Amino acid sequence: LTKNKKAMELKGGAFIINKTACDDVFIPEEWNEEQKMIANVCNDFIESEIEPKLDRIDHQEEGLMQKLLNKAGELGLLSLSIPQEYNGMGVDFKTSLLATEYLGKGHSFSVAFGAHTGIGTLPILYYGSEEQKQKYIPKLATGEWKAAYCLTEPNSGSDANSGKTNAVLSKVGKYYLLNGQKMWITNGGFADVFTVFAKIENDENLSAFIVERNYEGISFNPEEHKMGIKGSSTRQIFFNDVKIPVENLLSERNNGFKIALNILNIGRIKLGAGVLGGSKETIKDSIKYAVEREQFGRSISKYGAIRYKIAEQFLKTFALESALYRAGQNIDDKILQLQEAGMEKSKATLKGIEEFAIECAILKVAGSECLDFVVDEAVQIHGGMGYSAESKVERSYRDSRINRVFEGTNEINRLLIVEMLLKKGMKGQLDLMTPAMKVASELMSIPDFNENNKNLIDELHFYLDNFKKTVLMIAGSAVQKLMQTLSKEQEILMNISNMLIEIYLAESTLLRVEKNLKSEKIKENDVQIQLLEIVFYELADKLAKYGKDAILSFADGDEARMMLMGLKRFTKYKNINPKELRQNIALFIIEKGEYRLD
Numbered sequence: 001l002t003k004n005k006k007a008m009e010l011k012g013g014a015f016i017i018n019k020t021a022c023d024d025v026f027i028p029e030e031w032n033e034e035q036k037m038i039a040n041v042c043n044d045f046i047e048s049e050i051e052p053k054l055d056r057i058d059h060q061e062e063g064l065m066q067k068l069l070n071k072a073g074e075l076g077l078l079s080l081s082i083p084q085e086y087n088g089m090g091v092d093f094k095t096s097l098l099a100t101e102y103l104g105k106g107h108s109f110s111v112a113f114g115a116h117t118g119i120g121t122l123p124i125l126y127y128g129s130e131e132q133k134q135k136y137i138p139k140l141a142t143g144e145w146k147a148a149y150c151l152t153e154p155n156s157g158s159d160a161n162s163g164k165t166n167a168v169l170s171k172v173g174k175y176y177l178l179n180g181q182k183m184w185i186t187n188g189g190f191a192d193v194f195t196v197f198a199k200i201e202n203d204e205n206l207s208a209f210i211v212e213r214n215y216e217g218i219s220f221n222p223e224e225h226k227m228g229i230k231g232s233s234t235r236q237i238f239f240n241d242v243k244i245p246v247e248n249l250l251s252e253r254n255n256g257f258k259i260a261l262n263i264l265n266i267g268r269i270k271l272g273a274g275v276l277g278g279s280k281e282t283i284k285d286s287i288k289y290a291v292e293r294e295q296f297g298r299s300i301s302k303y304g305a306i307r308y309k310i311a312e313q314f315l316k317t318f319a320l321e322s323a324l325y326r327a328g329q330n331i332d333d334k335i336l337q338l339q340e341a342g343m344e345k346s347k348a349t350l351k352g353i354e355e356f357a358i359e360c361a362i363l364k365v366a367g368s369e370c371l372d373f374v375v376d377e378a379v380q381i382h383g384g385m386g387y388s389a390e391s392k393v394e395r396s397y398r399d400s401r402i403n404r405v406f407e408g409t410n411e412i413n414r415l416l417i418v419e420m421l422l423k424k425g426m427k428g429q430l431d432l433m434t435p436a437m438k439v440a441s442e443l444m445s446i447p448d449f450n451e452n453n454k455n456l457i458d459e460l461h462f463y464l465d466n467f468k469k470t471v472l473m474i475a476g477s478a479v480q481k482l483m484q485t486l487s488k489e490q491e492i493l494m495n496i497s498n499m500l501i502e503i504y505l506a507e508s509t510l511l512r513v514e515k516n517l518k519s520e521k522i523k524e525n526d527v528q529i530q531l532l533e534i535v536f537y538e539l540a541d542k543l544a545k546y547g548k549d550a551i552l553s554f555a556d557g558d559e560a561r562m563m564l565m566g567l568k569r570f571t572k573y574k575n576i577n578p579k580e581l582r583q584n585i586a587l588f589i590i591e592k593g594e595y596r597l598d
């Protein structure tokens with residue numbers, strides 16, 4: 001790790017106050033041969049085993065999903081993140097994200113896979129005792145046993161700590177008696193092992209238990225009928241006086257909520273990876289149709305309105321990819337740093353991911369909304385065919401929608417992004433105050449007009465610094481003015497959150513392009529440069545809008561005027577020709593026929 005990176009980048013949320021050097025970020029152009037090979041195996045698996053069976057999967061053909069998971073297990077795909085001592089491959093975090101990306105275009109299979117390897121397996125891997133790990137992890141690693149995660153209840157969704165499922169310790173102290181009901185449980189139809197969250201007696205906080213399917217007293221409702229991901233098993237589960245051996249308590253009593261949240265952190269960034277794969281696949285489908293379909297005597301891919309859509313699909317996906325792997329590397333670096341300081345691997349992994357929980361939430365929101373955008377425009381590009389159940393994009397459209405709901409709804413994640421950031425500020429883990437005050441005083445001074453920036457990259461860094469000031473100015477004033485009540489002002493929090501998300505994506509895009517330029521992977525006129533210009537041009541306007549909404553929601557009179565002036569100054573951006581740039585971007589990607597940069 002470079003010295004700079006050690007000091008700065010290894011703090012989650014720090015992007016908003018720090019200047020990151022492009023040398024300190026990982027970019028997807030840097031995958032090594034081994035990583036590319038893993039990606040290829042995942043890609044081949046989806047193309048050969050899953051895609052031909054999508055209809056059968058969606059009809060929930062008896063036993064099919066289990067068989068496919070077993071096949072994935074044979075290839076080692078279920079054990080990528082599992083350490084070698086438990087039969088796993090033990091790849092680093094960002095490589096597990098890469099695999100998730102390539103497995104992400106498998107529709108319902110991807111959901112079953114994600115639930116098994118993520119929220120299903122990881123609670124035991126990261127919080128289990130040695131005996132628990134020895135008993136379950138090797139079987140989960142091969143797919144012999146399948147896993148599920150039971151947090152949600154009919155009356156406890158986003159408010160996950162409010163569940164009613166209850167466990168009472170038996171008189172002799174040998175087992176807990178579990179009673180309650182869980183809802184929306186992915187893999188519920190066939191999982192052998194469940195992590196069930198429940199409160200022990202009158203505890204305020206959840207605890208977590210490992211529950212096996214064959215324990216007496218467990219019953220299931222029939223499969224839910226869903227809008228999309230129809231092939232993924234989703235059930236309600238009932239626990240009626242189920243005896244859970246005391247040794248199946250996971251971690252410690254009252255630690256369940258913490259487990260639930262930390263596992264969700266991982267789920268969120270992995271969701272970001274999965275939807276990246278879905279977006280890339282859908283871009284390919286969009287281009288293919290656009291090129292083939294002719295209207296008014298020409299391929300519709302020649303029309304500006306269609307090119308606009310393809311350009312947008314591409315640049316949103318590029319930004320997501322840049323941000324995802326930047327965060328992935330940060331997490332790996334943090335894990336390494338903690339291990340070097342003496343922390344044991346699985347604990348370091350959890351802590352490393354927790355440090356970047358803000359970025360994980362950003363990627364969940366940005367990723368799910370990127371895919372929703374991409375599939376929506378894909379349907380539009382397909383016209384009536386997009387609405388036909390015979391087209392591939394019809395399924396993609398339906399299957400995408402769930403991503404904004406599970407792993408914490410996007411509203412909850414947006415709130416969390418700001419909440420976690422402010423908390424880090426409050427606790428002194430991030431110094432938000434000094435830069436916020438600096439911005440406030442800068443408002444009184446003469447603006448810098450961006451005259452000294454010789455090249456585009458320097459110029460964009462100048463704009464980026466200013467963009468970050470808009471958030472610091474607004475969040476700083478909102479905290480000062482509203483104090484404790486800010487946490488209830490959700491409209492303002494949403495605005496600030498949107499600003500943070502957009503800045504993270506744009507900065508990651510800039511750093512990637514800058515690094516590619518520096519290493520001469522691309523030239524000054526590359527499509528990546530054009531894409532970057534659009535991202536920044538759009539960002540300026542988005543920040544101006546979110547910022548104005550936020551300011552006018554809590555300030556008026558001179559105070560509002562002052563901040564609006566500042567907002568105008570800090571979101572000032574040069575003029576570009578958006579039509580020409582998007583045309584070039586679309587032409588580039590249409591020619592490739594798929595999401596490809598080389």
Ligand SMILES: Cc1cc2nc3c(=O)[nH]c(=O)nc-3n(C[C@H](O)[C@H](O)[C@H](O)COP(=O)(O)OP(=O)(O)OC[C@H]3O[C@@H](n4cnc5c(N)ncnc54)[C@H](O)[C@@H]3O)c2cc1C
Nearest residue numbers: 149150151152157158184185186405406407408409411412
């Ligand atoms: C197909 C599918 C698979 C799933 N798989 C699993 C699984 O394997 N395991 C599991 O435990 N759960 C699973 N879930 C549950 C999922 O995580 C929840 O549906 C989700 O967390 C939202 O909870 P809810 O449905 O109760 O919605 P609610 O919490 O009732 O939310 C309804 C709306 O209100 C908003 N809202 C709620 N609280 C607030 C607030 N404080 N401020 C602002 N807005 C708020 C939400 O954002 C949402 O828009 C799954 C769900 C589905 C549909």
